[in-house]
Amino acid sequence: MTPPDKRDYYEVLGIAKEADQKTVRNAFRTLALKYHPDRNKEAGAEDRFKEIAEAYAVLSDPKKRAEYDARGFSGVADFSQEDLYSGINFDDVFSGLDFGANGLFDRFFQRRHEGRTKGDNIEIDCVIPLSRVATGGPEEIRLEHPATCPACRGSGCEGGAQPETCPACTGAGRLITHRNQESVQIQHISVCSTCHGRGTIIRHPCQECHGSGEAKSEETLTVKIPKGVEEGMALRIPGKGIPGHTPESAAGDLYIVVHTRPDARFERSGADLLRQETISLIDAVLGKTLEVPTLENSVSVTIPPGTQPYSTLRIRGKGLPEFNSEHCGDLYLRIAVHIPEKLTNDERKLYENLRALGEKRYVSRI
Numbered sequence: 001m002t003p004p005d006k007r008d009y010y011e012v013l014g015i016a017k018e019a020d021q022k023t024v025r026n027a028f029r030t031l032a033l034k035y036h037p038d039r040n041k042e043a044g045a046e047d048r049f050k051e052i053a054e055a056y057a058v059l060s061d062p063k064k065r066a067e068y069d070a071r072g073f074s075g076v077a078d079f080s081q082e083d084l085y086s087g088i089n090f091d092d093v094f095s096g097l098d099f100g101a102n103g104l105f106d107r108f109f110q111r112r113h114e115g116r117t118k119g120d121n122i123e124i125d126c127v128i129p130l131s132r133v134a135t136g137g138p139e140e141i142r143l144e145h146p147a148t149c150p151a152c153r154g155s156g157c158e159g160g161a162q163p164e165t166c167p168a169c170t171g172a173g174r175l176i177t178h179r180n181q182e183s184v185q186i187q188h189i190s191v192c193s194t195c196h197g198r199g200t201i202i203r204h205p206c207q208e209c210h211g212s213g214e215a216k217s218e219e220t221l222t223v224k225i226p227k228g229v230e231e232g233m234a235l236r237i238p239g240k241g242i243p244g245h246t247p248e249s250a251a252g253d254l255y256i257v258v259h260t261r262p263d264a265r266f267e268r269s270g271a272d273l274l275r276q277e278t279i280s281l282i283d284a285v286l287g288k289t290l291e292v293p294t295l296e297n298s299v300s301v302t303i304p305p306g307t308q309p310y311s312t313l314r315i316r317g318k319g320l321p322e323f324n325s326e327h328c329g330d331l332y333l334r335i336a337v338h339i340p341e342k343l344t345n346d347e348r349k350l351y352e353n354l355r356a357l358g359e360k361r362y363v364s365r366i
Helices: 009-013 020-034 045-061 062-077 079-087 101-109 130-135 279-288 345-365
Strands: 122-128 137-148 174-181 182-191 214-225 232-237 254-260 268-269 274-279 288-293 296-303 312-315 331-338
Touching: 009 020, 009 045, 020 045, 045 062, 045 079, 122 137, 122 214, 130 137, 137 254, 214 232, 214 254, 232 268, 274 279, 274 288, 296 312
Parallel strands: 122 254, 274 331
Antiparallel strands: 137 214, 174 182, 232 254, 268 274, 288 296, 312 331
């Protein structure tokens, strides 16, 4: 039976049931690039990405695929998310594309690596000017985060000792109880309250970190901002997150979410730039040549005669570079027309003469 709101994996990837592994891989690669949440900001893109990833996780594994083909969703229902995605190197699938997929799956599914409990990830914001978006290049990031305590080297124990196996859960980090209800045996799994899920206890905590194994650390990192970086894109730096719970465990990753600093000259819309130019009523009627600033210098733009208020002029190629592309966006000029609120006597006479001429022309047309 198909779970509600769940589509067939072959349908999700848009492939036939007899598709070979190369076809499965290529279909996933194409769709995942389209719906990557750091690139696609449309509503529902993240959920679509997860759906695509789950379909690939099953169909790219011969054993899981065979179970799914034989029994449908019930064939893979017993897999945890960690087991479902185990053994898949998503970064290898997207090699050469600076995709960072494994890091993305860490954020979504809290995957574990090499059987070790990985530390938590850190996410910070980085605000950069339009000029850095246009050129790419280095940006310094100041980071304050927990680091391994130098006194106990992360063990949390005083005097070089090591944590002891929790006697309550024997190192499992969880407690399992069973009870029978009629003819059904019910199994209940809970986090061990003695060790709080770590599997170990500390008899004599380190005096420096009080048993946490962590210390405050300040660090300045130089991050390479890619040319044309998109608004809200997350850059991953492996191993710069919070340390794991044990000395052997891997540290989490650092995700730097890039935002564009507001600019008085332009408004950003993807790779395009928007700018408002205000002209006089006379210039709107007769036309005019303007010097318009761009990110690099300035360009001459001809305002055609009879330009209407809030019409838009397009200047091709004067926007921002597109991410992972040789193309550039465009600069759009929104023309606002200034209507004078106060007139001198001479100006009023001129406008009245213009109105009289306009009325004569209108009458003559009738």
